[in-house]
Amino acid sequence: MKYSRREFIRDGVTAFTVSFAAPAFLSDIAMAQGVRSRNLVVLYLSGGNDSLSTVVPYKDPFYYSRRPAIAIPAGQVLQIGSDTKGNTLGLHPRLTGLHSIFNDGRLAVIQRAGYNNSSRSHFQGTDIWGTGDPSSPSSIGWLGRYLDTLPSPVDPLIGWNATRETPRALMSRTVAVPSIPDARTYSLSSPNGAAEALNERTAATRMSSNAAGDRPHLSFVNGTVRGALDTLDRVNLVNQYVPSVTYPNNGLALALRTVAGSIVRGIGTKVYWVQFGGFDTHSGQGNAGGGGYANLMGTVGDSVNAFYNDLRNQSLLNDTLMLQFSEFGRRISENGSQGTDHGAAGIMLAMGGGVRGGIYGSAASLDPNPGNPTLENAGGDVRYETDFRSVYAKVLDNWLGVNSTTVLGADFRAGAPAII
Amino acid sequence: MARGNWHVEHLLRRAGFGPNAEDLARFEESPVALAVDYLVDYERRPDDVDSKIGLPAYVSVTTRGQFSPNTNIDDARQRWLFRMVHTQRPLQEKMALFWHNHFATAYSKIAGVYGAVQATKMMALKSGELPGPQGQIELFLQFALGSFRNLLLEVAKDPATVVWLDGRTNVKARPQENFGREIMELFTFGLGNYGEQDVYAAARVFTGWNLRAALVAGRNDDPNSYYEFVYNAAQHDVAAKTFTFPVYSDGNKTIPARAAADGMQDGVDFITALANHPETARRLARKLWNFFITELTAPDPGFVEAVAGVYLENKTEMRPVIRYILRSQWFIDPARWFTRYSWPVEFVVRSIREVGWNGFSVDNARTPLTNMGQTLFEPPDVAGWELGPGWFSSGAMLSRMNFAATLAANQRFNLARDVGAVARRAPEDALAFFLDRLSPAYLDQGPYNDLLTYLRANATWPATDALLNTKSAGLARLVVGSSEYQFV
Known part of the structure; x- marks a missing residue:
């Protein structure tokens, strides 16, 4: 008999007795205990990050012949050594912040992550990464399904979305994750003064607590109203956070600073979602020195580095795992606009006190020969080597302490890089 | 304000921005079909809303210096909101909003390339108020219920689109795929109807679709400067382009090789094919279901086939499509009132x-x-x-x-x-x-x-x-x- 954790909680001891003989289920519970303070921070780079400019195969001659205008010169990359197949790699020169984390042994680089038959669509790609299900990308999200496994009632701040829209990954059956793009504006106003404002807040809380009968859409909006009213006061606590480092002045750094504040204040959030866009670099991508892409890399590297140092200074790095990815990598050959079009496999990065730093997986050979097994689409795009769901499985099993097969609907542990 | 004609109120919420007292009085005793025609045949109503901006009986705008909706994006936003509040042609404004979402184009990328003045003009210039082509939103108003095929062609040539989807950097030596991909994935028939070779071919179709600058003193920040569409024959890939789906009504999948001077016809043929594709008709029907009927249930297959049929029979004209939808039993059904999440x-x-x-x-x-x-x-x-x-x-x-x-x-x-x-x-x-x-x-x-x-x-x-x-x-x-x- 199969029981999900949620059913177990609902049905209590009976379910436990029924499932007593199932070792996987027991280990699931065991995993859940003792990992309560851990959190996962997803940093999603939207638009399709050009992985070959992030982690540069600077000794592959085809990298230079296929990207004459935008290749990063070999002499400028930040060297990180070689993968197991002997491909020598370097980070983009503006990623000095990530380079120092790599040198601390706390950054894992997972090459060629992806899945089969990518449509190269931003939107389907985002949904597939969000659900972990290429065959049904409009279902609820992989992190939402994780939140569904937590014992009810869950804290309304168990998840924290630092972007405006709720990403597919956080869509859940049972938990409405609040979106807090800017904690400073996350407040409730009233046309009236204190006592009357309180009357209004009480009325709004009561109204949204009514059962909406046969109108599930109304129940849904009521849930978001309550989610907002239930989280206001604690989010306000985070506003007063004074970090231990100076963060750069940009939106990504502001979001990470807020996440750090939430972690330091012990809000209890298990999953944070942070998003940073601008990676759809069809034109004017630039190379090492300037251009749009270099600025993106500078922002990511410096912001993540500030976040890392802030948590490390406060001895909280061991509680945090940051996972970073994008919806696809880009075509290998540059186009005539000094940019790159939509491609297939990309990279994932993991950062945190529990991360085993290093390079995982192997770089593609960029030889455009259609028979090159590391490429697809007649040598046009990088073929995936590591199923991205195996990384999700690793994070679920070994970090969040939940049985990954329950959340992902199948066993994707095979071939998972040992990043934690 | 006395409510009571619930069918008409539903219509005015969905096909407009909600009834006001004047609307309620006008339609108090009217059958809903009359109100539908009132909305759909909007040319019978005055197009004078902009002349009311600044008058005391209407919602205000806030001016910082001179009110400049053609060159300042915040003022353009105010003008559009004012129009939505006070228009006498609510369905026209509603469809402009629908098309703005369908052909979603963002000001900030354009401003990053050409600056705030040119970007605002590209998004919102009202025809004749300054030199240069009308802004994208005016295009949506002009074609609100017009031919989708013609709208698609105008959007492809629209300066804001050409910047937004990088067409201006699409050259024949190494074509740029952004517009070629999105016109298939998002503007017309959607995923599942094309492959990577179609993306490559579509990118080549639009090589040479570019912009020409007409600048005063070389300055982007001069309100009289502008950019306009130009077909640059020298950058057009003249070779034949073969797709996996028919481009011509005889089933031919290949756009023939043409002299560079005639090469713009490639894009016209391709756009005509996409607009008239049955899957484009169905995809638009599904979007219109969600916009006008309900978001609580998936599109009724009967609705999708019927609406797609009206669209194709009327050569992609939207007016008969919208009239059909608003008069349909799917629309009238009281169970579907208040079943769309408001934007x-x-x-x-x-x-x-x-x-x-x-x-x-x-x-x-x-x-x-x-x-x-x-x-x-x-x-x-x-x-x-x-x-x-x-x-x-x-x-x-x-x-x-x-x-x-x-x-x-x-x-x-x-x-x-x-x-x-x-x-x-x-x-x-x-x-x-x-x-x-x-x-x-x-x-x-x-x-x-x-x-x-x-x-x-x-x-x-x-x-x-x-x-x-x-x-x-x-x-x-x-x-x-x-x-x-x-x-x-």
């Missing part, structure tokens, strides 16, 4: 129309709209906004509640005066007045009682003027900020 601009415009605007500036809606997740002229990406439940994150819902508070505070005295004239005796009367003036979905007994409890809290009735000043604003804020009010 932030719909919410804001409807609340201004219902709560009141005397002394209120639409500028006060700009920042709240951003926090609600809908900045006009700034969709998050080329797929448009995340509709339906996607609008309703907790942060966005807070912004809706807070906008309700801002508007209610601003209209406090108008509201108190109106309610005081007829309904100061008992809280039930005051609540009845507000539920007639505002238009939430049906309130169950629970929230109804909660509102009465609020009116009674720290209050004695019959109400003094001071109490009405307080409770009117509080009640308007609660109703407009309620879950029931978030649907159209």
